[in-house]
Amino acid sequence: MVDYDFDYIKDKFISYCKMNTRSYETNNDVPTSPGQVALLKELEQELKRLGLTEISYSDKDAYVVGKIPANISNPSAPIGFVAHVDTADFNAENIRPQIHENYDGKDIELGHGYTLSSAEFPSLKKVIGHTLITASGDTLLGADDKAGIAGLLGMTKYLQENTSIDHGDIWIAFGPDEEIGKGAARFDVSRFPVEFAYTLDNGDPGDIAYETFNAASAKVKFRGTVVHPGEAYGLMVNAALLANEFISGLPKDFVPEKSKDYQGYILVLKNNGNVDHAEVDLIIRDFDTDHFLAMKELVTNLVKQLNEKYGDRVELEMHDQYRSPGDLIKKNPYIVNLVHHAYEKMGLSIHHIPFRGGTDGDFISEKGIPTPNLFNGGANFHGRYEYATVENMILLAQTLTTIVTEHVKLDQNRDETPLKR
Template identity: 70%
Template sequence: MKIDYNYITDRFIKYCEMDTRSYPDNDAVPTSPGQVELLMELKAELSRLGLKEVSYSAKDAYLVGKIPATTKKKVSAIGFVAHVDTADYNSKNIKVKVHPNYAGNDLVLDSNHILSPKEFPSLKEVIGHTIFTASGDTLLGADDKAGIAGLLAMAKYLLQHPEIEHGDLWLAFGPDEEIGKGAKRFDVSRFPVEFAYTLDNGNVGDIAYETFNAAEAKIEITGTVVHPGEAYGLMVNAGLIANEFVAALPHDFVPEKSKDYDGFYLLTSFKGNVDHAEVNLIIRSFDTPDFLARKQFIQDQVDKLNAKYGNQRLSLTMKDQYKSPGDLIKQHPYVVNLVHHAYAKLNIKPKHIPFRGGTDGDFISEKGIPTPNLFNGGANFHGPYEYASLENMAKLAEVLVEISYLHSELDDKRDNTPLRR
């Protein structure tokens, strides 16, 4: 399989140098004009490559297109999803640097930024590759423009090789993933697939079908202010009640002591005085029963302190942010096992990883489409030390071609072996 490296290089550099940062405080759809600019660029590219039913919706800012089936078999449609926005780091005037045949040395990005394998050991995995970086004072945008480039390279290859059998393949490009807004709005009636894959972060061979379940909680506390000289039996100090609440949180269930499939409470802000205090935290857990228990624990502590101090001094507002797709995907293990078979064909060792965050696949799965996450060929996301490997983006394209072909072969004899971490 010969993926077009020059095509990936041209597309990736062009897209990275477009400013597509998303902004959480903007209610526009999408939240920045640069995202529309890239989506229109992609719309023209999909049509040029020969995809069918290419359409953009201003309502949800999603672009979709179809690679029509080449098999006469009855095969369900599958989809692939990448996002166009970048994270909250400087994204203006990005200049991509190309480092051919990387030798494992330090890469000087500018006078203040050196990308070194001593600090970032993952660089040792891409010795001999062509590496793309930014120029030091911006991010690169490999999250998720590496996924976009790999997906387009797959589309180009399949459309040039109609002898490869596959069912209908739908591509979707969406906005505002980094701020958790885009896929919530996605009208999946425009994306008629049985299952899909996001192409967002991770190393070659990674499969992430479980993410955090996520919620945020806000506790507001009302005190009673009295002159301290006359406070006996009267003053109620909201700040001290807040401190009591925080002290009741489990000391080991915190991000700095969690890894792999561990969850956590993260205290994001804590402020107050005698009159009023406010505690904000987020809750993360991979396992749904544990997630529900962790949320209930917060409610129980609020109830306990209200019973102690009376007058409903504590009020709790708790809101779910996203849900792990793991529960749904475990009911449809073929979606992951198909990837195992594709990796085996390409001599790639599969690795199930916990995605310690959320993806567009969380929201798309909630809409009924099982959507695990694959890799995209980049690393060190969301900052000036981002890089991407040309060879690994091409490997993503190979994987997507293989998944598409194998699905046409295995759809009627699915491997539904239960999934294990």
């Protein structure tokens, strides 16, 4: 057996971190920055070097996909893994990764006056002795999600070098624009023929997240009637007050500042108005699909009541942003239970994470491929304190290999045991 390639995973991670792949909300190109194309093309070449088949890149969705073909005659159902190439909304120019071999658990001077402090970030204690990689104070590192990419390539190289390990078809996908919630919505999954998949995006070893927010946004416009206040009796309709009446009809305690774990909220983002017109923007977030729909209905009914009372002065535009894959995945407990088996085998304690946001998996699940999120081996995502360790990226590679090999054993007799929690 050839072991996981430490230097390969380290070198790939560092070279990908150096590439500026920041995504831009305001840009409508596909993908939203040329740096992402450069990395995606580089990954396309890497999949070729690793001997994958059916590799393709599409300009339409900017996804690279490739297949590690099954090496057994009665293969398990095709399984997929997904990581994203873009980085968050933070300086990504001239990223200079710093390598701290055999990390001693002490504070690290990143540069530019910033310290990665072990008191402030206690998770650093878990990586003492590791080869720790940080940025240098003025940029993010890009561990989100280049640690996911490097771990996935680590698994791929390991399986390609150890052909005695049985596996079914494994599909790999690298995509753009996750941080701005646009990439996976465009993904043409006809190029990714799997039964289910996992994203490897953030999280800690042992995490699994398949319940996310359901999300909608709404804009409510109020039309008033302006007349001279001295002669306003029975005539004036004040749009600003209509907006206030609307807001006071929203549930008082269903707000972000009183919401945690599996609780949702309605957030009034903007409340702008005068006598003539007013506008309220809000978002709705909820894990529970029924309650999410009830909250949308509550907003619709409030508008209806105001229109009945004041005569069609309120307009509502509401649209769904993303949906939690929770309901779909609960109907397919095998997808979660397989991860439980693999984590147990790896000695990882399992944490079910309610993910208080959206993921690429939300969009991919909506296209019919149930896709929970696992983890990627990094920490402190989205800023200058990001870090990853080569050991944790190898742990990711080992975990993915374990999922694939357990899948071969378990797939033929999918147990009907209920969803493990």
